[in-house]
Amino acid sequence: MKNLLYEEPLVEGSKTYADVNNDVCKPLESFPTKLWLGAFGIANLIMFMGFGMIGYMIYEGAGMSGIRSPVGWGMMIITFVFWIGIGHAGTLISAILFLFKQKWRTGINRSAEAMTIFAVMCAGIFPLIHTGRPWYSAYWLFPYPNQMGPLWVNFRSPLLWDVVAVSTYFTISLVFWYTGLVPDFASVRDRAKNFFRKKIYGLLSLGWRGSSKAWSHYEIAYMILAGLSTPLVLSVHTIVSFDFAVSIVPGWHTTIFPPYFVAGAIFSGFAMVVTLLVVAREVFNLKDYITLGHLEAMNKIILATGMLVGLAYATEFFVAWYSGVSYERFIFIQRAMGPYAWSYWIMVGCNVLTPQFFWFKSLRRNIPLMFVLSLFVNVGMWFERFVIVVTSLATDYLPSSWNYFRLSWWDTATLIGSFGMFFSLFLLFCRFVPTIAMAEVKAVIPTKGSEHHG
Amino acid sequence: MAKPRFCVVGYYFQPGEILVAAEKARLRNFKNFDTFTPFPVHGIEKAQGLKRSSLPYVSFVAGCAGLMAAVGLQVWTHLYSWPMNIGGKPLAAIPAYVPIFFELTVLFAGVTTVVVMFTHYCGLPNFSKPIFHPDITNDRFALAIEVDNEDQIEPVKKFLNEIHAQEVHHVEGRL
Numbered sequence: 033m034k035n036l037l038y039e040e041p042l043v044e045g046s047k048t049y050a051d052v053n054n055d056v057c058k059p060l061e062s063f064p065t066k067l068w069l070g071a072f073g074i075a076n077l078i079m080f081m082g083f084g085m086i087g088y089m090i091y092e093g094a095g096m097s098g099i100r101s102p103v104g105w106g107m108m109i110i111t112f113v114f115w116i117g118i119g120h121a122g123t124l125i126s127a128i129l130f131l132f133k134q135k136w137r138t139g140i141n142r143s144a145e146a147m148t149i150f151a152v153m154c155a156g157i158f159p160l161i162h163t164g165r166p167w168y169s170a171y172w173l174f175p176y177p178n179q180m181g182p183l184w185v186n187f188r189s190p191l192l193w194d195v196v197a198v199s200t201y202f203t204i205s206l207v208f209w210y211t212g213l214v215p216d217f218a219s220v221r222d223r224a225k226n227f228f229r230k231k232i233y234g235l236l237s238l239g240w241r242g243s244s245k246a247w248s249h250y251e252i253a254y255m256i257l258a259g260l261s262t263p264l265v266l267s268v269h270t271i272v273s274f275d276f277a278v279s280i281v282p283g284w285h286t287t288i289f290p291p292y293f294v295a296g297a298i299f300s301g302f303a304m305v306v307t308l309l310v311v312a313r314e315v316f317n318l319k320d321y322i323t324l325g326h327l328e329a330m331n332k333i334i335l336a337t338g339m340l341v342g343l344a345y346a347t348e349f350f351v352a353w354y355s356g357v358s359y360e361r362f363i364f365i366q367r368a369m370g371p372y373a374w375s376y377w378i379m380v381g382c383n384v385l386t387p388q389f390f391w392f393k394s395l396r397r398n399i400p401l402m403f404v405l406s407l408f409v410n411v412g413m414w415f416e417r418f419v420i421v422v423t424s425l426a427t428d429y430l431p432s433s434w435n436y437f438r439l440s441w442w443d444t445a446t447l448i449g450s451f452g453m454f455f456s457l458f459l460l461f462c463r464f465v466p467t468i469a470m471a472e473v474k475a476v477i478p479t480k481g482s483e484h485h486g
Numbered sequence: 487m488a489k490p491r492f493c494v495v496g497y498y499f500q501p502g503e504i505l506v507a508a509e510k511a512r513l514r515n516f517k518n519f520d521t522f523t524p525f526p527v528h529g530i531e532k533a534q535g536l537k538r539s540s541l542p543y544v545s546f547v548a549g550c551a552g553l554m555a556a557v558g559l560q561v562w563t564h565l566y567s568w569p570m571n572i573g574g575k576p577l578a579a580i581p582a583y584v585p586i587f588f589e590l591t592v593l594f595a596g597v598t599t600v601v602v603m604f605t606h607y608c609g610l611p612n613f614s615k616p617i618f619h620p621d622i623t624n625d626r627f628a629l630a631i632e633v634d635n636e637d638q639i640e641p642v643k644k645f646l647n648e649i650h651a652q653e654v655h656h657v658e659g660r661l
Contacts, residue, residue, distance in 0.1 A: 049524060049625030175559060184568050187560040193585035200589040204596045211600050215623065219524070222620035238604060238611035242622050244508070244534055247526040249607035252539040253599050260545075260596045263588070271585050471525040479500055 042135055042476045045320040049474050052321075053219055056468045059316045060220060064463060067315060075455040082449010086161055089442050094164040098440040102433050103425040107443035108162035109275075110417040111450060114300070115155030116198065116272055117293075117413060119205070120265055121301025122148025126208060127261035130254075136329050138472040139321045142216075143312060144305050145209040146465070150457040151304070152202045154450040161446070190274040197271040204264055208257050211250075214240050215471040269297040276420065283363040283424035286351065292344035296416060299337035299383070302330050303409035310403045312462060321468050324397050331396040334409065338387030341416075345380065359429070367423045371436060375415050375422070382412020491660050494642040495618045495630045496651025501527040503650065504627035508533040510649045511629055516642075518632040518661050522622045541607060545599040552594025556587045616659040632661040 047055070064072075089096045099106035122144040129137040160166040171178060173195045175185050185192050217237035224230040240246070273293035276284035306327060313322040352364040367376045386408045389395045396402070422437045439447075461467070498504045504521055511519050512535045521530060531538070560583045564570065569577050604610045622628050629651065631642050639656050646654045 050621075053624045175563065182563075182567050184563045186570070187564065187586060188572070188579055188582040190585075193589075196586050196589045200593040203593060207596055207600050214604075215525075219623040222617065222623045234613065235611075239613045239615065240608075240610065240623075241615065241617055242522045242524060243608075244521040244523060244527070244530045245536060246608040246610075247523065248531050248536050249539045249541055249603050251526050252541045253603040256542060256545045256599050257596055260592050260599075264592050267585070267588060271589075274585070474525040479502060 040323070040325040041478075042139065042323070042325070043321055043473060044323050047320060047477060049477065052468075052470050052473055052477070053223065055318065055321070056466045056470050056473075057220055057223055059462060060464060060466065061223070065315075068459065068463065072456065072459045075452050075459060078449055078452025079456045080452075082446050082452055085442055085445040085449060086157070089161060089446070090164075090166065094162070096440060096442045098438050098443050100435055100437070102428045102430075102435060103422055103437040105162075105421050105425060106437065107439050107447060108158040110414065110421050111447050112155050112158040112162075113272055113293075113417045113421075114414045115151045115158070115450065115454075116201075117269060117297035117300045117417075118304045118410075119148040119151040119155070119201070119301060120269060120294070120297035121305045122146070122151075123201075123205060123208075123261050123265035124298055124301065125305070126212070127258040127265060130258040131262055135476050136326055138469055138476050139323070139326050140305065140309060140330075141472070142209075142212065142465075142469045143309060143461075143467050144301075145205060145212070146461045146467075147305060147308060147458065148205050148301075149202070149209060150454050150461070151301075152198065152205065153457070154454050156198065156202070157450065157453075158446075190271070190278045193271045194275055197268050201264060201268045204257070204261055208261060211254060211257065212469055212472070213465065214238055215242065215250075216466040216469065218242065219470055220466060266294055269293040281424050281428075282357070282359040283352075283367070283420070286348065288344055288347055288351070292341070292348075295337050295340035295344065296383075296413060299334060299341055299387075300410060300413035302334045302337065303406040303413070306330050306334070306402055306406040307410065308458060310399055310406075312467065316462060316467065318468060321473060324399075327399070327402060328393075328396045331390045331402055334406070335387045335390040335396075338383060338390075338409070342380075342384035345384065363424055363427065366427050367419060370423070370427065372419065372423045372426070376419050379412050379415040379419050382408045383416060386412070490658055492633050492636065492639055492656050492658055493616065493618070493630045493661055494633060494639055494646060494654065494656045495628050496646035496649070497619065497653040498627040498629070498650075499625065499652065501627060504629065505529055505533045507629045507646075507649050507651065511631060514645065516631050520630055520661055522618065522628040522630060524623055524625060524627070527627070539607065541599060541603055544602050545595045548598035548602075549591045549595035551598075552590040552592070553587055555594065556583070556590035560586060615661075616657050618657060630661055 043052075045051075097106055097108065099108075122141075125137050125144040126141045129141075160169055163169055163172060170176065171180070171183065171185075173185065173192075175187075185195075214237055217233050218240035221230055221233040221237050224233060270290035270293065273289035277286060277289040279285060309322050310327070313319050349364055349368075352360045355361075366372070386405045389401065389405060426437050427434050496507065498507060501523070504523060504527060508521050508530055512533065519534075521527075521534060523530070530536075561578050565578050571577070618628050618630060619626055629646065631646075633639060633642055643654050643656070
């Protein structure tokens with residue numbers, strides 16, 4: 033019989049403390065490989081193409097986008113919600129799993145948090161372009177004293193809550209990430225042989241020396257940040273869902289939206305973490321730190337949240353019928369069988385069916401399979417937002433104004449451009465920042481018997 | 487110029503060893519000593535006699551300040567600066583303000599906690615203090631004891647050797 037008490041080691045290959053530093057810092061200290069340069073070049077090209085498109089779209093006006101009455105929220109809002117959702121896995125790993133003392137988070141939290149920050153940066157672009165005149169957003173989005181009235185933002189609007197929620201989320205994620213990085217930057221500084229390298233990482237490390245007095249405060253601060261981020265991560269997508277749920281549009285005006293959005297966000301975020309880490313552990317040779325056990329644990333979360341999302345889809349339908357509201361019923365029948373049925377079934381196929389493979393242990397630990405499935409989940413989650421935004425708007429209360437929504441060529445190009453930006457930033461991160469939280473991993477390595485270091 | 491001070495540093499290679507050494511240093515009643523470790527070693531606070539950080543109080547006050555700021559900003563703009571009557575609903579619509587109450591509370595508390603922790607509690611950024619050994623951020627555990635004058639260096643070194651430090655040296659500078 034299998035030993036049920038056996039626990040998989042969190043770090044494989046019986047590493048010493050020094051091995052951790054050597055392995056993790058290696059990509060930072062060697063010349064970039066051709067693979068990295070090629071990937072970075074392509075990602076950059078796509079990113080700048082996206083920026084060019086955005087520039088042209090701003091120059092010509094928002095009409096370049098596919099938004100036509102009655103679909104006033106097109107690709108921009110869909111993609112905004114998509115990227116914000118992606119970010120959620122990072123905060124969940126760094127904050128919630130920390131509070132639950134899930135030690136397997138140490139191998140993946142650094143890269144997941146980086147992913148969060150980059151995803152939120154990508155997300156932030158879209159509402160700004162969507163405004164059409166982003167240079168006015170200072171007073172559209174943030175309350176600042178001015179001479180136009182006084183003219184203030186409307187604090188009763190969910191769109192403003194969203195601005196505050198997303199900017200708070202970004203700031204706190206960045207602070208959390210940096211806090212975790214300080215001791216690791218000090219490690220890089222102390223290894224550095226090059227003068228500038230030493231100075232730059234020295235500055236970033238703030239002069240951290242690993243004093244236990246400092247560690248005692250540091251650990252408390254980390255705990256407090258985790259405590260603050262836990263409700264924050266749940267609140268961000270809740271508030272994003274308020275953008276929809278507080279309106280009176282059929283299909284949007286439902287109380288299930290906050291938990292449904294949060295579950296979907298974590299689902300898509302973990303899928304993105306799996307996509308990135310399956311590649312990163314291979315390329316940067318970090319298989320001993322990001323083990324199959326880590327990936328399996330993430331796949332379990334993908335399965336659980338995928339089931340939650342599936343339950344939410346079913347509940348929505350049930351409530352639409354049970355409410356007896358004819359508009360609500362109509363919208364849901366339209367979703368499954370109307371002109372956008374193709375997108376609805378892509379969504380259900382990708383988000384409800386694909387995770388079912390993860391019921392089996394051998395499939396949860398199958399790397400090519402999980403990579404493909406994680407891509408499916410990402411596609412499915414983009415389509416989930418497409419279904420929510422487009423189906424409810426395209427067939428609105430006035431049948432005479434119904435219209436079929438299509439992404440314009442510019443929409444597609446900016447969407448792809450945001451992926452270019454995301455991957456460019458992630459590749460830079462892999463080159464210049466320790467991708468594994470070294471200090472945290474050392475704390476979970478089993479200590480060996482007393483031995484002198486040669 | 488202030489009198490030069492010295493730090494006598496002993497090195498260990500296992501977290502368990504530094505715990506024992508820190509405890510012994512505390513029992514010897516050294517005025518100023520600290521341990522330096524690559525990662526937070528559990529139990530070192532107790533071994534070294536460190537008090538629990540008062541940082542949570544700072545976070546609490548900052549969080550309250552964030553909440554107050556959110557209340558003040560929203561209520562003041564809608565009640566006094568630019569009252570907007572929307573369907574005869576109350577001007578100060580408290581339920582609608584709750585999301586921003588929460589967000590600003592978290593924002594203020596989080597940022598303040600980290601800034602105060604690094605600057606006030608850890609005394610960072612500080613680039614002038616001696617880094618005893620580059621491997622402290624790698625795989626070494628150091629016990630550093632600050633002494634007032636050169637005469638005390640030798641006895642402290644002897645003490646460190648007695649408590650099984652595997653390497654001992656001294657540097658000029660403060661802890």
